[in-house]
Amino acid sequence: MSDVNNNIKSKGRVLVAMSGGVDSSVAAALLKEQGYEVIGATMQVWDYSSCDIEEGNGTCCSSIDVDDARSVADRLQIPFYVLNCEAKFKAAVIDPFLKAYLEGKTPLPCVNCNTYLKFDHLVRKMKELECDFLATGHYAQILNDDEGRPHIFTSEDSWKDQTYFLFTIEPEIIPQLLFPIGHLNKPQVRELAEKFKLTNAKKKDSQGICFVGNKGYGQFIEEHVDRKTLDLRAGLIRRYPEGRVMAKHPGIHLFTYGQSKGLGMDHHEKLFVIKIDADTNTVWVGDEKDLFKNEVEVVDTHLLSQINDGETLNVKIRYAHKGSLAKVFKTEKGLRFEFAEPQRAITPGQAAVMYREKQLLGGGWITL
Amino acid sequence: MKKHIYFDHNATTPVSTKVLSRLHEGVALWGNPSSIHWAGQQTKTLLRVARQNVATALGVSPLEIIFTNGGSESNNTVIKSLFQQFKNSETRNEYITSTVEHPSVLGAFRYLETQGAVVHFLNVDLQGNIDLAHYKKVLSEKTVLVCVMAANNETGVLFPIEEMVKLAHDVGAKFHSDCVQIFGKLPLDLKKMGVDFASFSAHKFYSLKGAGVLYSKKGSEILPLIHGGGQERHRRGGTENTLGIFSLGLMAEEISEVSKKALAVEALRNHLEKRILAEISEVTVTHSGAKRLPNTSSLVLSDVDGETLLMSLDVKGFAVSTGAACSSGSPEPSPGLLAVGLTREQAQSSMRVSLGWESTLEQVDEFVDTLNSVVEHLRDLNPNYKKSKMKQVLASQLKEKR
Numbered sequence: 079m080s081d082v083n084n085n086i087k088s089k090g091r092v093l094v095a096m097s098g099g100v101d102s103s104v105a106a107a108l109l110k111e112q113g114y115e116v117i118g119a120t121m122q123v124w125d126y127s128s129c130d131i132e133e134g135n136g137t138c139c140s141s142i143d144v145d146d147a148r149s150v151a152d153r154l155q156i157p158f159y160v161l162n163c164e165a166k167f168k169a170a171v172i173d174p175f176l177k178a179y180l181e182g183k184t185p186l187p188c189v190n191c192n193t194y195l196k197f198d199h200l201v202r203k204m205k206e207l208e209c210d211f212l213a214t215g216h217y218a219q220i221l222n223d224d225e226g227r228p229h230i231f232t233s234e235d236s237w238k239d240q241t242y243f244l245f246t247i248e249p250e251i252i253p254q255l256l257f258p259i260g261h262l263n264k265p266q267v268r269e270l271a272e273k274f275k276l277t278n279a280k281k282k283d284s285q286g287i288c289f290v291g292n293k294g295y296g297q298f299i300e301e302h303v304d305r306k307t308l309d310l311r312a313g314l315i316r317r318y319p320e321g322r323v324m325a326k327h328p329g330i331h332l333f334t335y336g337q338s339k340g341l342g343m344d345h346h347e348k349l350f351v352i353k354i355d356a357d358t359n360t361v362w363v364g365d366e367k368d369l370f371k372n373e374v375e376v377v378d379t380h381l382l383s384q385i386n387d388g389e390t391l392n393v394k395i396r397y398a399h400k401g402s403l404a405k406v407f408k409t410e411k412g413l414r415f416e417f418a419e420p421q422r423a424i425t426p427g428q429a430a431v432m433y434r435e436k437q438l439l440g441g442g443w444i445t446l
Numbered sequence: 447m448k449k450h451i452y453f454d455h456n457a458t459t460p461v462s463t464k465v466l467s468r469l470h471e472g473v474a475l476w477g478n479p480s481s482i483h484w485a486g487q488q489t490k491t492l493l494r495v496a497r498q499n500v501a502t503a504l505g506v507s508p509l510e511i512i513f514t515n516g517g518s519e520s521n522n523t524v525i526k527s528l529f530q531q532f533k534n535s536e537t538r539n540e541y542i543t544s545t546v547e548h549p550s551v552l553g554a555f556r557y558l559e560t561q562g563a564v565v566h567f568l569n570v571d572l573q574g575n576i577d578l579a580h581y582k583k584v585l586s587e588k589t590v591l592v593c594v595m596a597a598n599n600e601t602g603v604l605f606p607i608e609e610m611v612k613l614a615h616d617v618g619a620k621f622h623s624d625c626v627q628i629f630g631k632l633p634l635d636l637k638k639m640g641v642d643f644a645s646f647s648a649h650k651f652y653s654l655k656g657a658g659v660l661y662s663k664k665g666s667e668i669l670p671l672i673h674g675g676g677q678e679r680h681r682r683g684g685t686e687n688t689l690g691i692f693s694l695g696l697m698a699e700e701i702s703e704v705s706k707k708a709l710a711v712e713a714l715r716n717h718l719e720k721r722i723l724a725e726i727s728e729v730t731v732t733h734s735g736a737k738r739l740p741n742t743s744s745l746v747l748s749d750v751d752g753e754t755l756l757m758s759l760d761v762k763g764f765a766v767s768t769g770a771a772c773s774s775g776s777p778e779p780s781p782g783l784l785a786v787g788l789t790r791e792q793a794q795s796s797m798r799v800s801l802g803w804e805s806t807l808e809q810v811d812e813f814v815d816t817l818n819s820v821v822e823h824l825r826d827l828n829p830n831y832k833k834s835k836m837k838q839v840l841a842s843q844l845k846e847k848r
């Protein structure tokens with residue numbers, strides 16, 4: 079009766095978060111092949127009816143993707159459900175995303191989606207549906223330490239590794255998590271998709287942030303924040319460090335640290351956004367050398383394993399960052415990192431995530 | 447083999463074994479019924495027999511039967527046809543319906559409102575009573591059409607159509623009743639009801655999807671929604687869905703079974719409700735005191751999320767629904783349940799069980815057993831439930847102390 083996939087002996091029941099992309103589809107297929115009883119679920123997080131996503135070119139959560147996930151579930155003959163998470167997604171991901179831009183930060187919505195939806199809402203669904211595990215298509219691995227305790231480690235595919243987005247996971251749920259493709263690289267995952275004859279085997283990788291679509295951040299923010307609020311964020315562009323006024327700008331939400339294109343100024347030298355001061359709505363621009371810093375402080379830290387004060391760890395300050403060695407120190411509000419090499423464009427709103435070799439230890443939110 | 451138990455007959459019914467075993471006869475007749483030659487004549491005969499069967503089943507004349515593609519089309523046809531006929535009338539331009547109608551009725555009336563029509567919506571209270579006082583107040587010689595369903599899809603509640611028709615006719619208004627849910631579940635006497643129009647759907651009565659009926663009483667004019675080649679006496683264009691109509695004609699022959707089946711299904715439904723109310727705490731049956739369809743039970747299980755409950759039951763092989771089938775995937779609770787006065791929370795904790803002719807006592811018992819354990823499991827995981835339980839325990843301890 080409870081045996082949904084007619085397996086004679088099941089390794090347990092797994093709820094697989096299926097986005098409709100290749101990675102989570104192959105994750106589901108592998109689990110089915112390994113003898114798990116698999117249930118697929120897609121989170122409907124955003125109303126895409128007004129998005130400008132081209133057909134067959136969906137990003138990670140468009141409505142086309144729900145159909146793709148469903149077709150994979152059909153192919154694997156597993157039960158499949160669409161969970162409506164629009165309200166939760168708006169409150170936990172979209173609203174903080176908009177707020178961060180208005181505060182001169184560059185937000186990281188994928189972490190909030192993981193914190194409040196994938197590894198919270200779906201964990202609850204997993205329990206409600208009497209599943210033993212929750213699986214996702216993240217490029218990450220769960221490996222046991224010498225004492226047999228599971229921890230999160232980086233993916234075999236260092237290019238695709240997504241552990242940066244996982245630093246807020248609660249350590250106590252790790253024993254119930256499965257990352258079935260973390261030991262593979264992307265070409266291998268695509269090969270498996272072909273082998274399993276999954277309809278989305280050739281689908282493009284998702285790029286950027288799923289709900290923004292092809293319009294770009296600026297337009298997304300302007301469509302979702304009222305004009306009055308945006309106008310309050312207009313201000314001046316000043317030359318760093320002396321403070322000479324270079325131009326006016328229509329809103330600090332249009333800028334990010336390190337940006338050099340689209341500054342809307344007539345200037346001959348190559349300038350970069352060095353700093354965004356939300357209190358005065360000032361965007362500071364200057365030479366690239368002024369973008370480099372040796373230190374960063376983080377708040378709202380989350381630890382998956384113990385760290386030692388003064389320990390040298392590998393620290394990533396953005397997803398695409400390879401990681402740099404830094405000494406870590408505990409502070410009143412969180413942690414301070416002292417990098418061995420100066421780092422370019424350390425950006426408030428992004429996370430600094432720590433690793434001991436390949437093990438994910440936790441991280442915190444970069445602040446000024 | 448995984449067991450499948452289907453308790454969602456208000457969404458659709460399984461195709462009967464009779465229809466399944468004889469479908470090939472309908473498939474073999476492929477001619478266009480409008481053709482003059484032998485091939486067309488065969489299919490024309492198929493339509494004639496089916497029309498006669500349906501007319502007999504409903505106690506009306508074959509000329510009063512218009513085949514459509516289903517309930518939504520039939521509802522739209524009546525509402526828009528009457529609007530077309532009366533839109534320029536200065537004396538008769540108002541419509542009356544209820545807040546708990548099928549979306550095809552509510553949607554058509556919302557559209558009419560954009561075209562300038564005045565539509566009155568009658569409320570239904572928590573006991574399942576339609577607001578007859580309001581009805582009498584708004585019903586007048588201005589009323590073109592009254593449109594109230596015979597039985598509600600979500601709660602199964604029955605409305606006093608006969609009484610309402612008499613009042614409508616007294617002021618010269620026409621009356622349309624969406625009979626999709628009552629058809630095949632309770633004996634039906636259209637002549638006695640007195641309605642001018644009524645809608646039916648084949649797939650709610652163990653036949654194929656894509657065929658339906660619009661009953662249009664002799665003397666009531668119907669303008670086509672779909673203009674075409676003059677089929678259905680110029681009341682519905684397009685080549686007929688002969689296979690679907692054939693299947694409905696076969697089931698129409700079984701209409702005499704309905705009263706007997708209704709009793710059997712009602713006994714099962716009552717057994718189901720009795721067990722659930724006795725064994726699971728904090729459950730209410732919506733409209734439990736009202737006259738209801740014999741197969742339908744709309745339950746509110748407090749502190750249980752309906753969507754999750756549905757999935758949990760589905761994983762175990764049981765098919766039920768929350769509210770209407772159209773609402774799945776929607777974050778909003780069923781508008782029909784909100785309309786009868788349930789809170790958002792109650793509507794989101796609702797589940798509809800709708801039994802059918804093939805349902806058995808063993809299935810019902812197995813369902814209640816499973817429901818019991820699933821509800822307990824879900825409540826255990828619900829922090830709100832734990833809190834309210836704690837409060838109750840504390841309150842009772844306090845009482846004892848006093």
